[in-house]
Amino acid sequence: MKAKLIALVFGAVFGSSVVNAQSNDCATMAALAYDDAKAKNYDAAYEPLMKVRKECPKYSLATFQYGERALKYKIDNAEGEEKEAFIEELIELWEERLELFPQKTSKGKVYGDIAQLRFDYKIGDKEDQYEAFDKAFTEDPDNFTSPKGIYAYFSLLVDMQDAGERSLEDVFAKYDEVIAKVESEENELAERLAPLLEKQDQAETLTAKEKTLVKNSEINLKAYNQVKNAINGKLGQRADCDNLIPLYTKDFDEKKTDVDWLRNANARLSAKDCTEDPLFMRVSEALHKLDPSAKSAFSLGQLAEAEGNRSKALQYYNEAAELEKDNSAKARIYYRIAGNYKDQGSFSQARTYYRRALSAKPSLGSAYLQIASMYAQSANNCGNTTFEKRAVYWAAADYARRAASVDPSIASNASQAASSYMGRAPQKSDIFQEGRNAGEAIKIGCWIGETVRIPNL
Template identity: 75%
Template sequence: MKARFIALITGAVMGSSVLSAQSNDCATMAALAYDDAKAKNYEAAYEPLMKVREECPKYSLATFQYGERALEYKIENAEGEEKNQYIEELIGLWEERLELFPGKTSKGKVYSDIAQLRFDNKLGTVEDRYNAFDKAYTEDRENFKSPKGLYAYFQLMVDMQDEGERELQDVFDNYDKVMQKIEEEENDAAEKLAPLLKKQEDGEDLTAKEKKQISNAEINLNNYNSVKNALNAKLGARADCDNLIPLYKKDFDAKKSDVDWLQNANARLSAKDCTEDPLFFQVSEALHQLEPSANSAYSLGQLAEADGDRTKALEYYNEAAELEEDPNDQARIYYRIASNYKERGSFSQARNFYRKAISSKPSLGNAYLQIANMIAQSANDCGENSFDKRAVYWLAADYAARAARVDPSISSNANETATAYRGRAPQKSDVFQQGRSSGEAIQIGCWIGETVRIPQM
């Protein structure tokens, strides 16, 4: 019995020693491999890294991080079949990292990176490449954020439709979900940007981290704006009324009791302003009778507005805004309501609805720009003296500048507008002559009711 106990103790000690030795071996191998990788000597680092990955896969996440860089180097410097082998090896490395380190790895990013690699190197059929992106979207939509990947996801659908492998409706469906994802990312970036811009506009000092956050948010907004433009260009004539009306007209009688179909047709016809054809009224009326919704109410508002009944149109638009759950579509409705009030000269009401639009969609730069224009138009009516009246233009310029920062698609026009308004505001000599100073607050009256500070000059 004693001999058996001693054997068990001896075995445990020896087992512990073996594990310790294995751990030391992994640490030694990894240290040597990591040193070469840190020095960016990926040619030398490649084989040691792959050995660590094979023999000690769970040793450290760094093995996969450095291994990715080494394989990207190999891919860049290889051709033909050898290059394809390294590509497949990199895909395997990403998948293995996801399996071994799931808590430190984004599934959506891994799948989109794999899809992008196959797309860039034309591996597999068009459908294979599309399915790779679709996997990223369906399995981890939240983390499928790559602007380049989102565009490729849509482009591949268009390519399949061009080859007769998909219907036009499939293209529209894919466009809608990709565009919705992009707008969500834009709103997230703009929402993070807004308090930092306010802090900057108020003359407060920004930390290095905050400056970096502003830079990153603006880069993201520019990238997503470029993708939106590319998506619309790719969709092209497929989405014009000449294609949409025949597409939906041929199915209307069979689908006029199908709420999902009516919602889709209504949204697409409304978005493209295909509202003059009788089909639009048929679709809108049928949808509102079956299931009153934001889309059907909005469409009936469009029809009332076209008939010149602006009061009835606003009733429908407000109903649509209350029913709408999607923030981007809600912003579109609020913006239209605001524009109606603006055209009537009801600037205070218009601003209220432009602000509601911004609240729903923080990246809606045009709403900021419209507020800027209304403020500028009211300069002569909203100040007690000449200096204060001209000071209104500083506030208008601030709104226009904000429009440029949150929405790159209008940045050129918005920045030009901001510059023009600053040119109408008091200049340095005016501030001096009035005995005013930078940072001094000026309360603006009438419908505006805001405070603007004299900028640093």
């Protein structure tokens, strides 16, 4: 019994010694490898990092973070078969990281990075590359956010359609998905940006962290806008009325009781303003009869508007907005309603609907720009003195600047509009003559009913 106890104690102590020794070996190897990687001496760091990865895979996430940098360096500086080997090794490293550190690794980002690597270096055919992106998009869409990756994903599908390997319907369906994804990312950025822009408008000082957030948000908004333009460019004439109308006319009789088909045809024809062809009315009426929805109501609104029946159009548009669940689509409906009221000179009603559009889609900069335009048009009617009337242009300029900040696609026009409004607003000498000071609030009357602060000119 005593001998057995001694053996157990010896085994426990010996086992603990082995574990401690292994732990110490891992720590020593890792420290040396990490030091070279921190110094960006990746040639020296590469082999030690791969040894730590092989012998102590769970030691630290840093092994994989530094390993990724070292392998990217190797890929950039290798050629031919050696480059291909490093590429495959990097893919394996990402997959191992996901397996060993799932709580600290984004599946969507890893799959997206793998797909991008295969795309950039033309590994596999287009089908293989597309499936790699599709894995990221379908399994973890929240973390597949790379503008470059989203474009490559759609571009590959269009290329396969050109080669006869995918249908035009496949391209349209994927287009809707990727545009919705881009707009979702834009809206998240714009929502974070909105309160900071308001803070700037009120002449409040932003913290360093807030300034960085504003800068990064504007950079990313610009990137997503460029991707959206590139996706639309890639889609090209495939989505023109000349292609859509024959495509849907051919299948209408067979599909006129298929709600999903009618819904897709209606949305595509509506989005491209293919509303003058009789097919659009046939599709819209069939859809509204089978499944009254936001899209069918909106289409009937378009038809009523085309016929000059504005009140009926607004009735359908409001019905569509109430039924619509998708925020981007809801914003487009509210924007259309606002435009109708603006054309009638009902600026207060128009602003209400532009604001509803912005509430649904904060990145819709054109809504801010329309409000700015209405303010500028109302300057002579809002204020008791010349100074107060001209102060309205400061409010118009504020809205134009917001438009430029949240929507890079109209940033140039919006910035020019803001400069124009500032040129018509009171200048430094006017402020001095009125005995006013920078930061002082001025209440704007009439339908505008807002307070604007005198800028520090």
